[in-house]
Amino acid sequence: MIVGILKEIKPQENRVCMTPAGVDQMVAKGHTVYVEKSAGVGSGFDDQMYIDAGAKILDTPKEVYDIADMVMHVKEPQPSEYELIKKDQIVFTYLHLAADRDLTDALLKTGSIGIAYETIEDKKGGLPLLAPMSEVAGRLATQQGAKYLERTFGGRGLLLGGVTGTPSANVLVIGGGVVGIHAAQVACGMGANVTILDMNIDRLRYLSEIMPANCTALMSSPALIRDLVKEADMVVGAVLVAGAKAPKLITKDMLPTMKKGAVIVDVAIDQGGCFETSKATTHKDPVYEIDGVTHYCVANMPGAVPLTSTMALTNVTLPYALKIANNGWKTVMEDEGFAKGVNYVGDKVVCKPVADAFDMPYTELSSLV
Numbered sequence: 001m002i003v004g005i006l007k008e009i010k011p012q013e014n015r016v017c018m019t020p021a022g023v024d025q026m027v028a029k030g031h032t033v034y035v036e037k038s039a040g041v042g043s044g045f046d047d048q049m050y051i052d053a054g055a056k057i058l059d060t061p062k063e064v065y066d067i068a069d070m071v072m073h074v075k076e077p078q079p080s081e082y083e084l085i086k087k088d089q090i091v092f093t094y095l096h097l098a099a100d101r102d103l104t105d106a107l108l109k110t111g112s113i114g115i116a117y118e119t120i121e122d123k124k125g126g127l128p129l130l131a132p133m134s135e136v137a138g139r140l141a142t143q144q145g146a147k148y149l150e151r152t153f154g155g156r157g158l159l160l161g162g163v164t165g166t167p168s169a170n171v172l173v174i175g176g177g178v179v180g181i182h183a184a185q186v187a188c189g190m191g192a193n194v195t196i197l198d199m200n201i202d203r204l205r206y207l208s209e210i211m212p213a214n215c216t217a218l219m220s221s222p223a224l225i226r227d228l229v230k231e232a233d234m235v236v237g238a239v240l241v242a243g244a245k246a247p248k249l250i251t252k253d254m255l256p257t258m259k260k261g262a263v264i265v266d267v268a269i270d271q272g273g274c275f276e277t278s279k280a281t282t283h284k285d286p287v288y289e290i291d292g293v294t295h296y297c298v299a300n301m302p303g304a305v306p307l308t309s310t311m312a313l314t315n316v317t318l319p320y321a322l323k324i325a326n327n328g329w330k331t332v333m334e335d336e337g338f339a340k341g342v343n344y345v346g347d348k349v350v351c352k353p354v355a356d357a358f359d360m361p362y363t364e365l366s367s368l369v
Contacts, residue, residue: 001325002032004068005050006061007039010075010299012283014042014306015313017072017093018321020053022314027054031325034058034067043310065089070324074313075300076103087111087346090329092321094118094133097343098245098357099272108347113329117317119242119351120341127242129320129341131178132312134267136302138182138238141265142171144301145234146190148263148287148294155294156261158233161191168192172228174220174249174274175238176203179267181211183236188212195228225249230257235264237274244353246271252290260292269297330369339365 003026005018016039018026023033033055037047047057058064065071065084073093077085085091088111095116097104107114117129127134142160149169151157162168171187173180176198184196188211196211197220198204207217218224229235229250239246246268255277268274277290280299287296302309320338323331332338343351348363355362 001328002034002067002069003321003325004064004071005033005035005039005055006064006071006073007036008042008074008303009061009078009080010303013075013300013303015074015300015303015310016040016043016045016306017074017310017313017317019043019310019314020045020049020055022318022321023050023055024053025318026322026325029322029326032056034064036061036064040310043306045310070321070329072317072321074303076100077107079106082106082110085110085112088113090115090324092117092317092324094130094270095343096270097351097354099270101358104344104349104354104358104360108344108349111346113345114343115324115329115332115341116343116351117341119343119353120320121242121337123337125337127178127240129313129316130240132316133302133309134178134240135182136305136309136312137267138179138236139186140301140304141179141183141236141238141267141296142186142190142234144286144296144298145171145236145263145265148296149233149261151261153294154261154287154289155263156233156259158261160187160234168214169233170231171195171234171236172232173197173236173238174225175240175268176200176207176217177238177240179240180236180238181207183238183265183267184211184215187234187236188215192234197224197228222249226254226257229254230259233259233262235262237264237266237268237278239268239274240271242353244271245357246274248274248276250275250277252276255291255293258291258293261294262292263294263296265296267301269299273297333366333369
């Protein structure tokens with residue numbers, strides 16, 4: 001198969017979807033890999049490293065789209081790319097369609113096949129291709145939140161862990177999944193008073209067992225969230241409904257009840273955000289303020305640490321990319337969890353959460369294969 005590795009064009013997105021080491025494995029399996037010029041520079045991989053791994057370099061995204069059977073990205077295709085995508089071409093990347101009707105409509109018009117990293121499941125129901133970026137985003141959420149609590153960035157002027165004789169900050173983490181647990185671990189390590197919420201009792205038992213003494217795991221409810229945000233210095237939104245739009249858990253009317261200079265970090269922004277007042281921001285302009293509360297809603301947080309993120313991403317995406325390249329996209333039908341990664345085929349939506357998000361017709365994938 002001919003595989004195309006595209007350069008990211010979303011603002012301040014420095015990741016690349018595959019390392020030279022990953023390309024080396026692709027080529028070793030007999031596949032031809034084309035890499036867009038300078039695609040890996042932001043992650044520390046120059047074109048010569050890809051050439052040495054067996055790839056061929058193309059100057060423009062159009063050249064990549066024109067020749068590739070499967071194109072790979074990190075982020076979803078941008079408007080400038082819509083007309084470049086070919087009929088029956090495989091688009092393998094993070095898609096987050098349920099949060100973007102325009103993107104969904106545009107991709108359905110291309111006649112391509114969209115396989116989303118974030119909806120592929122493993123045998124335990126986990127999200128293996130989302131997990132490493134969730135780990136990065138969770139850790140960054142606390143790191144960035146701590147920064148914006150500083151007075152120089154408009155915050156309360158509060159050190160997350162305090163010092164001797166002073167209080168530590170109160171951190172509320174909503175969601176006990178991969179993002180939430182990593183955000184809470186970093187906050188705990190920095191000495192904050194951490195509360196982590198989840199709605200799964202088994203998950204809460206697990207969190208109670210593994211988290212340190214300065215972390216309390218509680219059953220989430222709207223009433224509890226309303227009470228806890230009043231005392232929170234930082235809130236991390238870490239809620240995920242696989243493939244679907246995130247629920248709004250902190251409403252606009254809650255903001256006036258919060259402390260002035262508090263920080264909320266919405267890691268669910270890729271899926272529409274879990275705070276009512278969230279809107280996507282960029283690394284260049286990451287925050288805004290509403291009712292005295294700083295909002296950090298960067299839509300590609302792992303792009304801030306692209307070397308770590310690119311290596312972690314390639315580790316998990318490469319085995320799936322190789323399966324597709326070796327056997328074609330219909331190989332997903334051999335694995336129920338892999339099949340859940342297919343979001344659309346041609347003009348048919350085959351991912352139910354996406355169809356439900358926009359009240360669109362849903363088609364069973366099996367009926368198209």
